[in-house]
Amino acid sequence: MDESIFFATITELNGKLRAKEFSAEELTRGFCDRLEKLGPRYNALALGLREQAIREAKDVDDELKRGRFRGPLQGIPYGAKDLLAAKGGPTTWGAKPYAGQVFEDEAMVIKKLSKAKAVLCGKLAMVELAGGGGYRYAAASLQGPGLNPWDRSRWSGGSSSGSGSAVAAGLVPFALGSETSGSILTPSAFCGVTGLRPTYGLVSRNGAMALSWTMDKIGPMCRSAEDCGQVLQVISGKDNDDPGSAGKSFYYAPQFAREFKDLTIGYAAVDFAEWAAAEARPALQQALEVFKRFGSKIVEVKLEEFPYGPMTNTIITAEGSAIFEDLIRSGKVDQLADEKQIAGLKAGLDITAADYLKAMRIRSLVQQEFRKLFVDVDVLLTPARLGPASKVSDPLDGGGALSSGPTPPSRGLRDLIPAGNLAGLPALSLPCGFAGQLPVAVSLVSRPFNENTLLAYGVRYQSETDWHRRRPPTA
Amino acid sequence: MGNPLTRRGWAQTAMAGSLAAAQTVKPEADAAEQLLEAARKQVARNHETLDKFPLKMAVEPSFQFKA
Numbered sequence: 001m002d003e004s005i006f007f008a009t010i011t012e013l014n015g016k017l018r019a020k021e022f023s024a025e026e027l028t029r030g031f032c033d034r035l036e037k038l039g040p041r042y043n044a045l046a047l048g049l050r051e052q053a054i055r056e057a058k059d060v061d062d063e064l065k066r067g068r069f070r071g072p073l074q075g076i077p078y079g080a081k082d083l084l085a086a087k088g089g090p091t092t093w094g095a096k097p098y099a100g101q102v103f104e105d106e107a108m109v110i111k112k113l114s115k116a117k118a119v120l121c122g123k124l125a126m127v128e129l130a131g132g133g134g135y136r137y138a139a140a141s142l143q144g145p146g147l148n149p150w151d152r153s154r155w156s157g158g159s160s161s162g163s164g165s166a167v168a169a170g171l172v173p174f175a176l177g178s179e180t181s182g183s184i185l186t187p188s189a190f191c192g193v194t195g196l197r198p199t200y201g202l203v204s205r206n207g208a209m210a211l212s213w214t215m216d217k218i219g220p221m222c223r224s225a226e227d228c229g230q231v232l233q234v235i236s237g238k239d240n241d242d243p244g245s246a247g248k249s250f251y252y253a254p255q256f257a258r259e260f261k262d263l264t265i266g267y268a269a270v271d272f273a274e275w276a277a278a279e280a281r282p283a284l285q286q287a288l289e290v291f292k293r294f295g296s297k298i299v300e301v302k303l304e305e306f307p308y309g310p311m312t313n314t315i316i317t318a319e320g321s322a323i324f325e326d327l328i329r330s331g332k333v334d335q336l337a338d339e340k341q342i343a344g345l346k347a348g349l350d351i352t353a354a355d356y357l358k359a360m361r362i363r364s365l366v367q368q369e370f371r372k373l374f375v376d377v378d379v380l381l382t383p384a385r386l387g388p389a390s391k392v393s394d395p396l397d398g399g400g401a402l403s404s405g406p407t408p409p410s411r412g413l414r415d416l417i418p419a420g421n422l423a424g425l426p427a428l429s430l431p432c433g434f435a436g437q438l439p440v441a442v443s444l445v446s447r448p449f450n451e452n453t454l455l456a457y458g459v460r461y462q463s464e465t466d467w468h469r470r471r472p473p474t475a
Numbered sequence: 476m477g478n479p480l481t482r483r484g485w486a487q488t489a490m491a492g493s494l495a496a497a498q499t500v501k502p503e504a505d506a507a508e509q510l511l512e513a514a515r516k517q518v519a520r521n522h523e524t525l526d527k528f529p530l531k532m533a534v535e536p537s538f539q540f541k542a
Contacts, residue, residue: 134514201539214538244539307528310521317518339510347514355518358525360536367537424539 001030006170007471010076010227013173017064017075024064024075028057028119031077035122035171042152042169043144044162046082047089047123053077056119063117072230073118079172081163082123083130083209084218086110093209094141094159095128097332107207108242109176109218109235116234124162124175128336130183131159132211132320133344134313138392140338145392148190149472150438154389157187163221164191168439168472174222174231178208180215181312181421185443188221188429189384192439194458194468195221196228199448200424201246203232204239212319213244214360215421224468225428225458229254232451248449254456258378260294263453266301266377268412275414277387283433283440284383290464291381291442294457301377303415304369306362312418314351314359321348340397367423374447379457381444382413384429388438420445428454431467439467 001022005013017024032050039045060075085091085103092098110120125143127135138145138155146161148154149169156165160177164187167175177184179197188195196219203218210216220231229252236250272284292298327333328345336342373380390396420427427445434440444454462468 246539307524310524313517314521314525339507340514343507343510343514344517346511347518350515350518352522355522355525357536358528358530360538361530361534362525362528364534364537365530422538 001026005030006034007223007469008173009223010072010173010230013076014072014074018069024057024060024119025054027075028053028077028121031172032121035079035166038169039122039166039171042147042149042156042162042165043141044125044146044156044165044169044171045122046092046094046125046143046162049086049088049120049122052088053119053121056114056117060117060119070117071234073113073116073234075117075119076173077119077121078113079122079124079163079166079175080110080120081126081160081175081177083126083178084110084176085207086120086123089123091123092142093129094126094143096142096335096337097327099142103207105207108204108239110207112235112237118234121172124166126161127159128338128341129320129324130178130180130209130211131341132180132316132324133341133348134317135338136340136395136397137338138396140336140341142337146187147392148389148438150192151389153391154438155190155392157190157389159183160187160221164188164193167191167193167221167223170471174220174227176218176235177221178216178218179421180212180217180316182417184219184221185384185417185427185429189441189443190389190439192431192441192467192470192472193221194223194225194228194431195219195429196232196451196454197427198232198236198250198451199246199426201244202236202248202250202449202451204237204242204245206239206241210323212316214319215316224462225430225455228428228458229451229455250451252452252455254452254459257452257456260296260457260460263378264297264299264376265291265379265381266299266373267381268300268302268410270408270410270412271382271414274408275386275412276383277435279435280383280387280440283435284442287432287442288381290461291457294460299377301373301380301413302410303413303419305411306366306419308415308418308422311359311362311422314355315363317344317348318351318356321345321351325349363422366419370423370425370447378450378453379444379446380413380416381442382416384441384443386414388435388440416443416445424448426451426454428458430458430461431470432465433467437473
């Protein structure tokens with residue numbers, strides 16, 4: 001099978017399947033071979049599911065022979081972050097204490113993708129327990145540190161590490177990741193793939209490991225914005241078994257989004273010119289210039305000041321420690337790989353109800369401020385991460401390789417990852433160039449349930465650039 | 476064949492062994508204790524920051540965005 005197939009988009013692959021250029025079984029075998037051979041190279045593979053994948057692919061071939069076309073995901077292989085329950089083997093949550101955990105039922109998102117006849121080829125590695133206790137090293141995973149296909153001495157990002165590197169290296173056409181605060185956007189940006197964090201409640205978390213009931217979201221990591229839209233359409237929707245479900249569906253229809261000339265993009269120049277790492281600035285500035293050509297009104301904005309860090313930390317740690325209380329009290333928490341994560345989970349049991357509620361009350365003010373901001377602005381544009389992927393051996397709490405100059409005069413939109421997650425807002429990460437040989441990305445954030453506008457901008461941006469088409473040299 | 480094993484000799488050997496074990500384990504245990512202490516201090520710092528934030532009584536906790 002030609003190497004370019006492994007870097008084709010969902011739409012392209014589905015077209016080739018329908019045109020009978022290859023069968024779903026051939027496609028699945030090709031991706032399974034690649035996932036099993038190259039997945040360990042990036043510590044990306046948690047569990048290969050070759051046999052059941054080939055069975056499912058044969059079913060798809062039977063359907064295609066009978067002319068039964070279900071939709072764009074029919075016969076498309078994919079991988080799922082190992083916090084999603086799936087049949088065929090253990091679901092480890094990336095953590096040694098759960099290495100032998102087997103579920104009888106499957107996560108709702110896996111069921112929905114099965115119904116659409118997408119083919120699950122493997123479970124993908126992740127940071128243990130999605131990093132809820134706060135981890136210090138990239139090695140905080142049962143599979144070892146997520147290695148970046150663009151440079152294996154660099155981290156693939158977390159906590160959806162395997163999802164990011166597997167898509168980037170052409171091991172799967174798309175993957176499911178999850179985000180509590182940055183876990184889709186970060187690996188997407190570091191690995192140069194397109195990642196969508198949906199609005200809180202749009203995608204069911206039923207059958208997914210819980211880290212934070214009020215912040216967890218599941219979303220697609222793909223080769224293009226269009227692919228993200230196709231996957232989100234399938235996995236979204238009401239689910240009575242997820243108490244956080246918003247009861248809404250999503251239909252991918254960017255053609256019905258408002259025209260760009262009627263929309264306003266908010267950004268902070270200080271993010272691009274001063275906060276970003278020097279080596280990332282040219283790519284980020286260039287992306288900003290491309291967005292300026294779309295005809296939208298561009299205005300400077302800033303986020304209201306809130307204690308975003310302490311709020312996010314208090315909420316995630318309090319909820320995560322409550323969720324894993326049995327693990328902590330039994331002492332099995334000490335089997336985790338990262339000492340800081342162990343300590344963080346233990347200390348999380350000390351958080352008082354008063355502090356948790358205070359953080360949750362301030363959270364309602366954060367949402368109010370976003371509501372006001374989105375009266376005048378439709379989309380926020382910001383660097384997805386301020387710099388490229390850090391070295392695998394670097395401690396993650398060291399501040400990274402950011403600007404070493406004087407502190408910029410304003411925080412701009414620097415806090416948009418915690419703030420956007422606290423408010424449950426959707427976000428899209430788009431590869432926009434390189435710092436050296438490492439990918440750099442911008443992200444777009446919008447009001448709740450406005451994914452089609454984000455995707456319309458993403459599709460337009462990717463029609464004028466080819467950063468999302470670049471392949472890692474080592475893959 | 477070596478010295479016969481006396482109760483005193485066995486006790487000395489056992490003590491030396493446990494001392495060696497304690498010396499091996501201690502730095503790791505210390506590191507874990509220090510990290511736990513640091514994590515607890517972080518919880519306390521978060522408390523102090525949140526405590527300083529003024530809130531009106533009517534502000535209720537919320538997490539799901541009402542459009």
